[in-house]
Amino acid sequence: MRQRLTxxxxxxxxxxxxxxxxxxxxxxxxVTNMVGEHVFLSxxxxxxxxxxxxxxxxxxxxxxxxxIIRQRGEKLPVxxxxxxxxxxxHRLADFTGLHMFVVTLRCEHSCNYCxxxxxxxxxxxxxxxxxxxRAAVDAAFRSPSPQLKFxxxxxxxxxxxxxxxxxxxxxxxxxxxxxxxxxxxxxxxLALLDDDVLDFADKHDVYFSTSLDGPQExxxxxxxxxxxxxxxxAISGVARIxxxxxxHRVSALMTTTAASxxxxxxxxxxxxEQGFRDVFLRPLSPYGFALRQRQRRGYDMTAWIDFYTxxxxxxxxxxxxxxxxxxxxxxxxxxxxxxxxxxxxxxLTSPAGIGIGALVYNYDGAVYASDEGRMLAENGDTTFRxxxxxxxSYETLMTGAALLDPLEESYTGSAPQCSDCAFERWCGADPVxxxxxxxxxxxxxxxxxxxxxxxxxxxxxxxxxxxxxxxxEIFRAWAAR
Amino acid sequence: MTSLRxxxxxxxxxxxxxxxxxxxxxxxxxxxxxxxxxxxxxxxTLNVRRSADGPASNAxxxxxxxxxxxxxDIIAIAPAGTQVEVLWRRRSPHNSILLTERCDNYCLMCxxxxxxxxxxxxxxxxxxxIRMLPPNAPELGFTGGExxxxxxxxxxxxxxxxxxxxxxxLHLLSNGRRFADPDFAAEYATVNNPRLMVGIPVFGAExxxxxYVVQARGAFDETITxxxxxxxxxxxxxxxxxxxKHTAPAIVEIxxxxxxxxPFVEKVALxxxxxxxxxxxxxxxxxxxxxxxxxxxxxxxxLLKHAGVRTNIYNHQLCVLDRRVWPLAVRSISxxxxxxxxxxxxxxxxxxxxxxxxxxxxxxxxxxxTPIFQSAIPAPPSSSAFSRP
Numbered sequence: 001m002r003q004r005l006t007x008x009x010x011x012x013x014x015x016x017x018x019x020x021x022x023x024x025x026x027x028x029x030x031v032t033n034m035v036g037e038h039v040f041l042s043x044x045x046x047x048x049x050x051x052x053x054x055x056x057x058x059x060x061x062x063x064x065x066x067x068i069i070r071q072r073g074e075k076l077p078v079x080x081x082x083x084x085x086x087x088x089x090h091r092l093a094d095f096t097g098l099h100m101f102v103v104t105l106r107c108e109h110s111c112n113y114c115x116x117x118x119x120x121x122x123x124x125x126x127x128x129x130x131x132x133x134r135a136a137v138d139a140a141f142r143s144p145s146p147q148l149k150f151x152x153x154x155x156x157x158x159x160x161x162x163x164x165x166x167x168x169x170x171x172x173x174x175x176x177x178x179x180x181x182x183x184x185x186x187x188x189x190l191a192l193l194d195d196d197v198l199d200f201a202d203k204h205d206v207y208f209s210t211s212l213d214g215p216q217e218x219x220x221x222x223x224x225x226x227x228x229x230x231x232x233x234a235i236s237g238v239a240r241i242x243x244x245x246x247x248h249r250v251s252a253l254m255t256t257t258a259a260s261x262x263x264x265x266x267x268x269x270x271x272x273e274q275g276f277r278d279v280f281l282r283p284l285s286p287y288g289f290a291l292r293q294r295q296r297r298g299y300d301m302t303a304w305i306d307f308y309t310x311x312x313x314x315x316x317x318x319x320x321x322x323x324x325x326x327x328x329x330x331x332x333x334x335x336x337x338x339x340x341x342x343x344x345x346x347x348l349t350s351p352a353g354i355g356i357g358a359l360v361y362n363y364d365g366a367v368y369a370s371d372e373g374r375m376l377a378e379n380g381d382t383t384f385r386x387x388x389x390x391x392x393s394y395e396t397l398m399t400g401a402a403l404l405d406p407l408e409e410s411y412t413g414s415a416p417q418c419s420d421c422a423f424e425r426w427c428g429a430d431p432v433x434x435x436x437x438x439x440x441x442x443x444x445x446x447x448x449x450x451x452x453x454x455x456x457x458x459x460x461x462x463x464x465x466x467x468x469x470x471x472x473e474i475f476r477a478w479a480a481r
Numbered sequence: 482m483t484s485l486r487x488x489x490x491x492x493x494x495x496x497x498x499x500x501x502x503x504x505x506x507x508x509x510x511x512x513x514x515x516x517x518x519x520x521x522x523x524x525x526t527l528n529v530r531r532s533a534d535g536p537a538s539n540a541x542x543x544x545x546x547x548x549x550x551x552x553x554d555i556i557a558i559a560p561a562g563t564q565v566e567v568l569w570r571r572r573s574p575h576n577s578i579l580l581t582e583r584c585d586n587y588c589l590m591c592x593x594x595x596x597x598x599x600x601x602x603x604x605x606x607x608x609x610x611i612r613m614l615p616p617n618a619p620e621l622g623f624t625g626g627e628x629x630x631x632x633x634x635x636x637x638x639x640x641x642x643x644x645x646x647x648x649x650x651l652h653l654l655s656n657g658r659r660f661a662d663p664d665f666a667a668e669y670a671t672v673n674n675p676r677l678m679v680g681i682p683v684f685g686a687e688x689x690x691x692x693y694v695v696q697a698r699g700a701f702d703e704t705i706t707x708x709x710x711x712x713x714x715x716x717x718x719x720x721x722x723x724x725x726k727h728t729a730p731a732i733v734e735i736x737x738x739x740x741x742x743x744p745f746v747e748k749v750a751l752x753x754x755x756x757x758x759x760x761x762x763x764x765x766x767x768x769x770x771x772x773x774x775x776x777x778x779x780x781x782x783x784l785l786k787h788a789g790v791r792t793n794i795y796n797h798q799l800c801v802l803d804r805r806v807w808p809l810a811v812r813s814i815s816x817x818x819x820x821x822x823x824x825x826x827x828x829x830x831x832x833x834x835x836x837x838x839x840x841x842x843x844x845x846x847x848x849x850x851t852p853i854f855q856s857a858i859p860a861p862p863s864s865s866a867f868s869r870p
Contacts, residue, residue: 005693005697007690007727008689009688010692010698061686061734062734064686064689065734065738075702076701076702076705079709083709084742338741339744339788340741340744469780472780473780473787477787480787480788480789
């Protein structure tokens with residue numbers, strides 16, 4: 001007769017694997033392992049974990065399954081953690097994938113929150129020149145990334161379609177021998193969309209990203225232009241793109257202003273009415289023009305957190321009713337919480353996405369580590385200016401102190417208060433934000449609006465995930481996108 | 482699927498058979514390894530004609546339960562004609578070859594209880610069988626016992642199958658432990674057949690539960706290490722989870738483990754118990770009513786689906802499955818193993834249901850088998866049109 005094995009864990013001493021924790025107000029403790037898998041423990045369970053006196057076999061199994069403890073010397077959990085950690089950082093080796101071209105600073109809108117100092121429509125000295133555009137395409141192809149996304153920014157890029165076309169055609173011509181996966185996106189208010197632009201987008205597989213702040217009067221108040229018809233023009237542009245190129249060829253982004261607060265349901269309804277399934281509840285950026293205007297237009301992060309919370313409650317309600325609407329930022333966070341898959345969102349990674357995730361080629365040939373870094377420069381702060389296409393080699397741009405120092409200083413794996421934060425694996429480093437707000441790339445987390453915002457998002461998502469099976473399923477579906 | 486065995490009712494042979502495997506044909510045999518059923522008493526008598534024999538001089542009378550045999554099927558006959566085994570059914574999509582009854586696991590619910598004896602004759606017979614199979618065979622499974630105990634012998638067999646049946650989907654069932662040996666994993670990968678997949682059971686998210694279920698200390702670490710080795714060698718892996726008393730309460734945890742640690746596997750099969758072999762002997766220790774884990778099973782299946790892993794549910798009746806996961810349910814029970822209960826007769830989704838194993842009907846099945854009336858199913862919410870509540 002065989003000796004029957006029992007369900008008891010194999011005998012032998014236990015040891016901790018790296019883990020971090022955060023106490024909840026109700027006494028529960030969130031524990032995350034080194035790749036961001038999480039469990040909630042009761043106070044007593046947490047003490048048992050801390051002291052490695054785990055008598056409950058179910059708790060023992062949970063903690064081992066989540067790679068928070070191991071039997072002394074056990075190899076498999078470490079091997080699996082290493083694989084997951086490696087997968088999470090896989091994209092780093094690809095290097096810069098997003099290349100933003102500021103083809104002009106001109107714009108016919110005069111939005112209060114605009115992050116760039118707009119120039120009037122007829123001042124062409126703020127347009128990118130053909131030589132600069134070609135040099136920028138060269139620089140983009142120096143990146144080893146198998147995927148290159150070319151994003152046209154402004155100002156309003158439709159005011160300089162000549163350069164948009166030049167960059168697109170030049171990139172495609174070069175790609176005949178390079179064999180990368182290329183994508184082209186025009187970030188536009190769509191007010192000047194015409195058939196020529198649509199013909200061009202059709203021929204070259206160009207996508208559009210537009211601004212939609214919500215209902216008509218809110219949008220038009222936030223985004224003034226001659227004729228006060230920004231919303232009407234955006235909506236009609238969206239319709240024309242969809243009709244001509246397909247529904248998926250245009251996406252929309254909103255910015256939360258003081259006027260948006262309390263109106264999150266209206267904003268989400270507006271997105272749905274306009275046929276969008278993705279809503280990005282985005283706070284105001286504290287940069288450039290927007291920073292200067294802050295006293296008048298700004299609001300406290302607490303107000304945004306209320307806005308986000310009400311919006312997410314509504315979005316989950318809609319999903320429960322069969323309306324599959326997604327909050328884009330939460331979906332990105334959930335991807336990090338629930339999978340090892342690296343996402344392509346450069347504003348929530350560590351090491352930060354500056355330079356190594358995204359590069360900005362300004363109209364005048366200057367190269368910036370991020371769009372926000374370029375905006376700071378428009379206001380006189382050139383901290384994140386990496387160099388100039390005409391004078392600096394790719395090597396100089398990418399290995400200078402202007403890029404490497406803030407990357408290293410802001411790295412969450414070693415930053416004070418980040419390195420021992422239970423949310424670290426889901427968060428990111430934002431050296432430009434912290435530089436802009438407190439003057440150094442690291443910032444002080446207790447005072448950081450970036451930290452407050454993300455912590456609030458993590459807590460909201462975790463709480464819903466823990467108690468609401470429906471939300472759990474929706475979140476898993478979002479994480480899979 | 483295991484071999485169907487039977488004692489023959491009578492055998493009239495002029496001398497012992499010198500070959501074991503015979504392919505059944507309708508008319509005059511064309512080659513020396515073919516035999517004809519009938520015509521003496523249709524469907525019951527096997528006329529074994531050797532190439533040099535006169536007509537019908539050798540006859541074997543088959544037991545009644547084998548009267549479904551038809552042309553194209555392949556059987557094994559003992560030398561004296563007293564024993565017969567069905568090895569291949571032309572019309573079945575689920576043909577499997579039993580390679581050994583030896584195993585280094587001893588799963589509580591094993592449907593093919595391991596036996597500790599040299600049965601390597603099964604491996605040699607498998608090689609002979611493969612050479613007789615029609616090249617257009619859609620699918621062929623290899624089961625045990627634990628086929629990898631043969632090491633290089635198994636690899637040689639897989640290579641033979643790859644050469645003889647290049648268009649056939651090959652499916653190997655293994656506990657995966659042997660693949661933890663990098664040399665064996667590498668040797669297996671040299672078979673280099675894109676139609677070869679190995680199905681490996683995982684019964685826990687850590688070692689204590691898995692090792693208990695398979696009754697082998699250290700098995701979990703070897704199995705997972707083996708799966709990782711196969712993934713590095715770009716081999717196709719299916720993970721199988723059998724839902725029984727101990728694994729069912731942990732099914733969400735197990736699914737999370739697979740999604741997070743083994744998301745590269747091609748497929749996950751969530752399987753109901755088959756009440757044969759050790760599952761019957763250990764009934765009290767393995768039985769759980771599927772109704773009791775219905776919610777968890779649905780959550781686990783959806784979770785895996787969202788993680789991008791192709792997931793199917795096997796051996797479960799639709800009336801004890803959450804409707805959200807009906808689309809993942811496969812009618813998997815072999816036609817000769819499945820049955821329905823009297824209450825199933827009025828069920829409107831019986832056609833889509835896998836039914837029950839005959840062994841379950843006999844020994845244990847859910848207390849919650851109830852007919853479903855399709856009209857009661859609400860239309861699923863539209864996912865395209867935006868409809869405001």
